[in-house]
Amino acid sequence: MVHHITTPLSENAAKLLKAGDTVYITGTVYTARDAAHKRLAEIIEAGGEAPFPVCGGIIYYTGPTPAKPGQVIGSAGPTTSSRMDKYTPDLLDLGLRGMIGKGARSVETVEAMKRNSSVYFGAIGGAGALLGSAVIKAEVIAYEDLGAEAIHRLEVKDFPAVVVIDCEGDCLYETGRQRYIEVRDE
């Protein structure tokens, strides 16, 4: 199934998304990867506020390349999500609604997703030039000293992704492979 979704993503809208569905995301997403997650975790632990609205938000695990003059952003594809798993359950418990990345997630992350009706989207790894084309505005909003790992606010239009793990914990990495093998071996 194909969905055109907008941010912030409501709980009800999230629940309609099933593993294997194609989505086109329009609205605001925030970038954060390893070093930014470490800082976010430290802030949350100290009782402080994250530099962007986590509740209802979507984090995109990416570190874009610098934009050329006249361009909004450079190349901006997903990085491996599992490196963020250590910090993710706490963010999900704060209401984080979605994550865009690539690769498998930990059991703890999937449990926290089910608990909070959150969705994990996969974007095509290694397709940064294509995915950057869906970004219409980009600005650094925090942790500029981290360079490529700074937190960016991105406005995206019809950003292409796939629902990899849905609110019920169903995972395309398992079902997609299984289905393919079943049909192939019939």
Next chain:
Amino acid sequence: MRTIQSEALTEAVKRLCIRANIELPEDVKSCIRVSLKQEDWPFAKGILEKIEENYLIAEKKQIPVCQDTGIACVFLEIGQEAHIEGDLKSAVDEGVRQGYGEGRLRKSVVLDPLQRVNTKDNTPAMLYIDIVPGDKVTVTVAPKGFGSENMSQIKMLKPSDGADGVCEFVIKVVEDAGANPCPPVVVGVGLGGTFDKAAYLAKKALMRPLDARSSISYYRELEEELLQKINRLGIGPQGFGGRTTALAVNIETLPTHIAGLPCAVNINCHVTRHASEVI
């Protein structure tokens, strides 16, 4: 003896950093096109089409194919009749600094593995030097992304494990990696030598064009057998299911000790980048 100024090395490294990150080698593009024809699972075919579209956009806009523009692996084959005037290592790092700056490539290197402060210019390069006959210097820049690098493994197999043990280990590495290294992947296998040399061979195997099979017939057959088995796993493009899990398996070997069979597997994604120049 031929003298080469270190500035020429800087210029070459700079140009190659930019070119390698923006334009995929012909053999990789052609391999993606072939896999697109062979893929029979519609969802997987759709992903491969996007992967093709992506490298075309990168070429058109002159931006990096992937945002992980990697750590710069620089291979120098230095002819023993060539003399490089000036500081070779500094010249290479200066080329990386200029290439990653002017090319607007991402700076992804931290100075210390535990302190983790970004060097902000993608230096230092990972330098691999080989001495060869002649008076020329061949420079190859291979930016290496870490989504796939992190999925690489090494194992000291026993001689009795033989070819079956090698196959079993290589397939296990690809299976363990799953969707993480952005399949379809390229699998570099290093066999023999010592613990460290096997890892080096696996990296070097990734430099070989994807349409060039091993020059040793026995290993050529093993490469083909492994590719077939890997593409039966069903992981598919991006791990969403499908035929195309790997584009190629390249094996490089060295003599080894009577007691050992070192086996290293270096995984690369479909953005298998390298560019060369001869000075």
